[in-house]
Amino acid sequence: MTGAVDAARVEQLLEAELERFRAEHPRSAELHERAQRSLFGGVPMPWMMLWAGGFPVVAERAVGNRVVDVDGHTYVDLCLGDTGAMTGHSPPTVVAELQERLARGITTMLPSEDAAWVGEELTRRFRLPRWLFTLTATDANRTALRIARLLTGRPKVLVYSYCYHGSVDEAFAVGDGTGGTRSRDGNVGPPVDPAVTTRAVEFNDLDQLEQALAHADVACVLAEPAMTNMGIVLPDAGYHDALRELTRRHGTLLIIDETHTISAGPGGCTAAWGLEPDLFTIGKAIGSGIPSGALGLSESVSDAMLAQVDADYEDTGGVGGTLAGNAFSLAAMRATLGTVLTDAAYAHAIPLAERFADGVRAAYERHGLDWNVTQLGCRAEYRFQPRPARNGTEAHEAADPTLERYLHLHALNRGVLLTPFHNMALMGPTTTAADVDRHSEVFEEAVASLT
Numbered sequence: 001m002t003g004a005v006d007a008a009r010v011e012q013l014l015e016a017e018l019e020r021f022r023a024e025h026p027r028s029a030e031l032h033e034r035a036q037r038s039l040f041g042g043v044p045m046p047w048m049m050l051w052a053g054g055f056p057v058v059a060e061r062a063v064g065n066r067v068v069d070v071d072g073h074t075y076v077d078l079c080l081g082d083t084g085a086m087t088g089h090s091p092p093t094v095v096a097e098l099q100e101r102l103a104r105g106i107t108t109m110l111p112s113e114d115a116a117w118v119g120e121e122l123t124r125r126f127r128l129p130r131w132l133f134t135l136t137a138t139d140a141n142r143t144a145l146r147i148a149r150l151l152t153g154r155p156k157v158l159v160y161s162y163c164y165h166g167s168v169d170e171a172f173a174v175g176d177g178t179g180g181t182r183s184r185d186g187n188v189g190p191p192v193d194p195a196v197t198t199r200a201v202e203f204n205d206l207d208q209l210e211q212a213l214a215h216a217d218v219a220c221v222l223a224e225p226a227m228t229n230m231g232i233v234l235p236d237a238g239y240h241d242a243l244r245e246l247t248r249r250h251g252t253l254l255i256i257d258e259t260h261t262i263s264a265g266p267g268g269c270t271a272a273w274g275l276e277p278d279l280f281t282i283g284k285a286i287g288s289g290i291p292s293g294a295l296g297l298s299e300s301v302s303d304a305m306l307a308q309v310d311a312d313y314e315d316t317g318g319v320g321g322t323l324a325g326n327a328f329s330l331a332a333m334r335a336t337l338g339t340v341l342t343d344a345a346y347a348h349a350i351p352l353a354e355r356f357a358d359g360v361r362a363a364y365e366r367h368g369l370d371w372n373v374t375q376l377g378c379r380a381e382y383r384f385q386p387r388p389a390r391n392g393t394e395a396h397e398a399a400d401p402t403l404e405r406y407l408h409l410h411a412l413n414r415g416v417l418l419t420p421f422h423n424m425a426l427m428g429p430t431t432t433a434a435d436v437d438r439h440s441e442v443f444e445e446a447v448a449s450l451t
Contacts, residue, residue: 004368005403005450013449014406020413021053027070028058050420052409062089064430067417075417076435078356078425083260086285086378087340088430094288097335098328107326114330118294121337125267126258128280128296133325137259137283138166140295141222143319144279145170147297148220148253150311151304158212158221158252160203162392164229165222165257166283173198174393179211202391203227204236209243213250220253220279225269228260230395231383231422232374244276253278253301262286263353263379263426265346288340290332345429349378352427352436356380359440366444367451378427403450410446411439 022029032055036042041049048056057069065088067075080086087094119131134140145157145168159165161174162184173194176182181200183190194200199218201208212218221243227233247254256277258268262285265272270280280296297305305311313319323329357373357380364371364382373382384403389395408418416439418425425439 004370007402009450010403010406014402014409017406017409017413018054021409024073024413025053025055025057025069025071029055031058031070032056047421052405052412052420057412064088064090065428065432065435073415075412075415076438077417078427078431078435078439079417079419080426080428081284081289082419082421082424083263083426084284085289086263086426086428087288087336087345088428089289091288091336091340091429093339094332094335097331098290101328101331104327106328107323109322111325112327112330114327114334115325118330118333118337121334122282122294122296125337126270126280126282126296127267128277129299130297130302132295132297132320133330134283134293134295134320135291135324135329136166136293137257137281138168138293139320139324140281140283140293141165141168141171141255141257143295144255144281145220145222146318147279147301147305148255150308151301152219152251152253154217154219154252155197156199156215156218157197158199158201158209158218160223160227160392161200162230162396163203163222163224163227164260165224165281166259168222170194170198171222173200175200175202175208202393203233204239204390206239206242206246210246213246213252216250218250218252220255221247222255222257224257224259225261225264225273225275226376227392227395228376228379228424229422230392230399231389232376232379232381232424233389233391233395234374234376236390240273240275255279255281257281259283259285260379261376262341264377265350266341266343269376285341286336287329287332288336290329292329292333294333340429346378348429349427349431352431352433353378353380353425355433355436356425356427356439359436360443363440363444363447367447369447369451379424380427381422381424383423407443407446410449411442414442414445416442 032042060068060070065077067077157170159171165171172184172187173181174184181195183194199212201212254277262268278298283293357375360373360382370386372388374388384400385398
């Protein structure tokens with residue numbers, strides 16, 4: 001049981017939706033069967049196996065906030081590449097710039113004119129004065145951890161239980177319930193036990209944070225401003241002020257990862273909440289889907305790095321790669337930041353997230369379900385618990401994969417695409433009120449069927 005929902009009924013409803021999905025997607029099924037012969041799990045990346053139908057729909061094209069699959073179905077896309085296409089798919093201004101850039105060279109190992117513009121714009125938005133470019137936020141996070149260890153001489157990284165920072169090894173750690181740290185269930189081939197590299201604490205628990213920092217072995221705290229990959233877990237009032245004070249008191253650097261929380265506004269939570277990170281990481285959305293990432297450095301961190309005369313940032317330091325900072329990615333970032341992820345875009349999208357949350361809330365309250373919905377800017381997410389979680393463990397324990405799968409597949413079969421990993425919906429510049437209302441209608445129908 002989840003609230004007033006009968007688990008057996010959920011299974012029955014799910015099976016009916018699976019039958020409908022298989023019947024209506026023969027071409028996607030055929031292509032998936034073919035892919036099984038050459039691709040691991042029949043998909044380009046393992047996380048694509050998480051789509052609710054048992055196999056993913058195969059996309060034929062995506063424009064704005066619409067996806068069309070090979071069976072001819074059109075979807076209102078509220079997934080938007082799990083933030084990677086937060087701009088909407090193929091924004092015309094970005095496409096035009098990239099078409100022109102393709103003709104002038106993609107990668108040269110030389111700077112392009114776009115590089116300084118992007119650095120200046122990132123400084124304007126997020127207030128860190130120096131930048132390095134990567135191809136993903138994962139790359140930026142890995143580099144940030146190396147820099148933090150170099151500058152502090154300390155071995156440990158502090159993360160929050162059930163956080164998400166890409167495929168960074170140190171981040172696949174959770175608290176063990178007794179003050180220690182263990183590997184997260186399902187972790188694949190960690191190079192060492194994460195307890196060796198990481199201290200994991202609960203988000204919003206200042207006592208745990210202070211106790212972990214007091215060991216004087218933590219090089220950095222790697223944190224999202226709000227946790228996002230296990231629902232949206234917002235910080236308590238004053239939490240970030242205390243986090244910043246404690247890290248400074250204990251000589252620990254603070255890394256803020258805004259890869260998902262850029263949903264909060266043009267400058268993410270860093271600008272909206274006045275955060276003061278030592279290092280800053282971001283990716284996905286800033287290139288309109290072209291692989292892009294960036295690492296911001298405070299003045300003190302930049303100066304300290306340059307003072308490390310034996311540090312080989314160009315080669316053995318492992319900072320970036322051959323394609324990092326390539327002309328194509330930088331052109332995508334300049335066009336995205338300059339013409340798409342603007343103040344006006346957020347002014348359009350954030351009220352739509354409020355509308356989405358209102359529609360979800362009205363449906364589950366009407367049918368007597370004790371759920372909640374949380375919003376962060378143009379991002380919103382519902383969860384199957386009475387109150388929003390205060391940390392990742394609470395959110396993890398409230399998960400109901402079967403119920404989630406049913407709600408997602410019910411929506412998919414009616415032309416609405418949600419993020420497969422959790423119940424997240426993202427509004428972009430091309431999302432409309434009618435698109436949000438379509439989800440509200442579909443969600444209302446699904447919730448009614450449960451009760």
